[in-house]
Amino acid sequence: MTRELTYLEAIREALQQEMRRDERVFLVGEDVGTYGGAFGVSLGMIDEFGADRVIDTPISELGIAGLITGAALIGMRPVGEIMFMDFITIASEQLVNQAAKIRFMFGGKATVPFVLRTPSGSGTGAAGQHSQSLENWFVHIPGIKVVAPTTPYDAKGLLIQSIRDDNPVMFIETKLLYKTKGEVPEEPYTIPLGVADIKRPGKDLTIIATQIMVKRALEAADELAKEGWDIEIIDPRTLKPLDTETIIKSVIKTGKVLIVHEAAKTGGYGGELAGVIAESEAFDYLEAPIIRLAGRDMPIPYNRNLEYHTVPQVEDIIAKARLLLEGKV
Amino acid sequence: MAINTTQPLPDHWGKDDARKALKLMHTIRGFEEKAEQLYMLGKIHGTMHLSIGMEASAVGSILALKPDDYILSTHRGHGHCIAKGADLKLMMAEFMGKEAGYCRGRGGSMHIADVEGGNLGANGVVGGGIPIAVGVGLGLKMQKTDKVILCFFGDGAANTGAFHEALNMTAIYELPVVFVCENNQYAMSFSVQDAMRIEEISLRAAGYGMKGVTVDGNDVVAVHQAVSEAVALARDNHAPSLVESVTYRWRGHSKSDANRYRTSEEIEKWKQRDPIQRFAATLLKENLFSQAQLEEIEQAAYADIEAAVAFADACEEPDIAGIEEGVYA
Numbered sequence: 001m002t003r004e005l006t007y008l009e010a011i012r013e014a015l016q017q018e019m020r021r022d023e024r025v026f027l028v029g030e031d032v033g034t035y036g037g038a039f040g041v042s043l044g045m046i047d048e049f050g051a052d053r054v055i056d057t058p059i060s061e062l063g064i065a066g067l068i069t070g071a072a073l074i075g076m077r078p079v080g081e082i083m084f085m086d087f088i089t090i091a092s093e094q095l096v097n098q099a100a101k102i103r104f105m106f107g108g109k110a111t112v113p114f115v116l117r118t119p120s121g122s123g124t125g126a127a128g129q130h131s132q133s134l135e136n137w138f139v140h141i142p143g144i145k146v147v148a149p150t151t152p153y154d155a156k157g158l159l160i161q162s163i164r165d166d167n168p169v170m171f172i173e174t175k176l177l178y179k180t181k182g183e184v185p186e187e188p189y190t191i192p193l194g195v196a197d198i199k200r201p202g203k204d205l206t207i208i209a210t211q212i213m214v215k216r217a218l219e220a221a222d223e224l225a226k227e228g229w230d231i232e233i234i235d236p237r238t239l240k241p242l243d244t245e246t247i248i249k250s251v252i253k254t255g256k257v258l259i260v261h262e263a264a265k266t267g268g269y270g271g272e273l274a275g276v277i278a279e280s281e282a283f284d285y286l287e288a289p290i291i292r293l294a295g296r297d298m299p300i301p302y303n304r305n306l307e308y309h310t311v312p313q314v315e316d317i318i319a320k321a322r323l324l325l326e327g328k329v
Numbered sequence: 330m331a332i333n334t335t336q337p338l339p340d341h342w343g344k345d346d347a348r349k350a351l352k353l354m355h356t357i358r359g360f361e362e363k364a365e366q367l368y369m370l371g372k373i374h375g376t377m378h379l380s381i382g383m384e385a386s387a388v389g390s391i392l393a394l395k396p397d398d399y400i401l402s403t404h405r406g407h408g409h410c411i412a413k414g415a416d417l418k419l420m421m422a423e424f425m426g427k428e429a430g431y432c433r434g435r436g437g438s439m440h441i442a443d444v445e446g447g448n449l450g451a452n453g454v455v456g457g458g459i460p461i462a463v464g465v466g467l468g469l470k471m472q473k474t475d476k477v478i479l480c481f482f483g484d485g486a487a488n489t490g491a492f493h494e495a496l497n498m499t500a501i502y503e504l505p506v507v508f509v510c511e512n513n514q515y516a517m518s519f520s521v522q523d524a525m526r527i528e529e530i531s532l533r534a535a536g537y538g539m540k541g542v543t544v545d546g547n548d549v550v551a552v553h554q555a556v557s558e559a560v561a562l563a564r565d566n567h568a569p570s571l572v573e574s575v576t577y578r579w580r581g582h583s584k585s586d587a588n589r590y591r592t593s594e595e596i597e598k599w600k601q602r603d604p605i606q607r608f609a610a611t612l613l614k615e616n617l618f619s620q621a622q623l624e625e626i627e628q629a630a631y632a633d634i635e636a637a638v639a640f641a642d643a644c645e646e647p648d649i650a651g652i653e654e655g656v657y658a
Binding site for chain 1: 399430431432433434435436440442444445449450452453454457459460461462463464465466467468469471472490491494495497498501502654655656657658
């Protein structure tokens with residue numbers, strides 16, 4: 001049976017169902033217990049599972065990352081929470097040097113199955129140290145998988161799959177999506193990692209968008225549809241491993257690509273997507289250059305208007321898409 | 330304190346225990362001397378960190394454990410690996426980068442691990458293993474076992490943020506963890522006297538509400554007694570504690586060390602406190618073994634090492650076809 005849940009509730013339901021199914025699964029992070037997590041994702045969970053499985057930590061991000069690494073190494077399936085993605089910088093030693101490499105360095109004889117959940121993105125007025133989108137740091141680290149769902153349905157299915165995956169998985173939640181609603185089945189289900197989703201089929205232009213930009217791209221496509229344009233929107237859902245096949249097929253069909261993400265453009269995920277397309281058989285079908293629309297190369301500012309103009313908005317996507325659609329690039 | 334012998338043997342140590350401890354110390358020294366030679370001959374590449382002079386610390390600590398307890402080791406971890414019961418053949422094969430090695434030639438000296446044997450790995454990052462101990466300890470507690478995790482690190486690691494976060498977390502969660510700080514006087518070239526304003530690193534334990542003791546790390550009996558008490562606290566009371574084992578590395582930090590930061594007089598002074606000679610002197614004094622029997626024990630250790638070298642020499646190199654195996658599960 002399906003019913004409407006918010007993105008946040010879908011994540012909570014995935015955690016609850018996995019913790020009921022498998023006693024090795026537990027949640028650990030700052031203020032995840034009675035407080036319910038900074039955004040309320042784990043609200044009430046301590047009542048069902050107790051403080052032994054919904055574990056509050058001191059302000060010790062490196063410790064949290066080490067904790068989930070060590071527990072996973074001896075057969076537990078921990079889910080860690082880092083309150084803001086910005087703070088993952090503090091946890092990075094354990095993630096990059098330890099968790100990501102242990103299995104390989106030990107000759108494949110160890111397994112580190114954990115999920116590290118963390119919310120990313122701007123739009124909350126929280127300025128430079130609480131608004132970053134650092135997903136590409138981890139996309140670049142072999143040994144870690146990176147998942148970034150954008151709908152309640154995807155969030156639940158991908159989180160359950162991530163918990164069951166035998167690798168370290170960075171599960172990136174989008175703050176601005178927490179309150180968005182969608183149909184979610186009540187029973188547990190999984191969505192495989194590495195399978196993109198076509199959020200809107202179309203034939204005139206492919207927009208590949210991640211995180212909050214999926215929602216904005218959909219709004220942009222609706223606007224452009226009023227002018228008769230038929231836009232296809234692809235949400236990779238997992239940034240690593242990436243479903244290159246769905247992307248290449250779409251580009252072959254439309255011949256035009258706009259890549260949209262929130263993170264700063266230079267060194268961002270868009271470069272990887274553009275590279276994948278340029279190296280593929282889709283190259284011969286391109287009717288225009290591959291265009292990236294991304295965050296400016298700057299920290300997220302505090303002022304509401306400045307913040308708004310730092311990352312792509314619906315009207316920016318419409319403007320860029322129109323250039324491509326009208327053959328002006 | 331006499332520095333030519335160790336403390337008297339405890340009553341519960343029989344002849345077999347004493348033989349085992351002495352042979353392990355000879356094995357560690359002999360293995361490292363052999364590894365050093367093979368490095369000079371180009372049969373082992375990269376770098377390595379030798380623990381010659383520190384054998385009592387590894388052996389005294391690990392003999393306080395049961396076989397199914399865990400350890401986390403350091404970049405100077407050959408002694409820990411051997412004392413935990415590693416197969417010298419597989420260890421030497423790993424040093425030579427062979428497929429038959431513990432890590433299939435992917436880890437080498439600095440990342441050697443024997444997960445099945447309870448060695449959760451050496452570590453290339455100073456302090457890198459300490460946060461992992463939190464998770465292993467928590468996992469063991471959640472699994473309701475009576476196993477403990479013994480986490481080695483050095484004086485240098487005691488100045489990392491990882492040390493602070495991890496010791497505090499093990500204390501608040503009451504985890505079965507024993508921290509053994511092998512204070513060998515130098516973090517690469519930076520001396521303990523310059524790096525901290527306290528006489529004993531074990532004093533830091535009080536800051537986490539845990540017990541801390543400092544012990545003569547070149548006295549295998551003293552180390553064993555101190556760590557045994559710490560293991561009992563961890564196993565029976567889930568009380569983590571910190572044992573500082575004061576010792577000295579005779580060799581440089583790594584293969585690039587020209588010893589510019591210390592005098593040959595200082596090195597000579599510490600060689601007078603050779604942990605192996607001191608223990609052998611105690612065994613003679615207590616009439617457990619004759620001089621001839623002591624020599625037999627030493628020769629048996631060296632024979633094992635020769636067999637390991639012969640085995641490793643004959644092993645195959647890893648196949649390039651499998652180069653990416655183990656990155657992901």
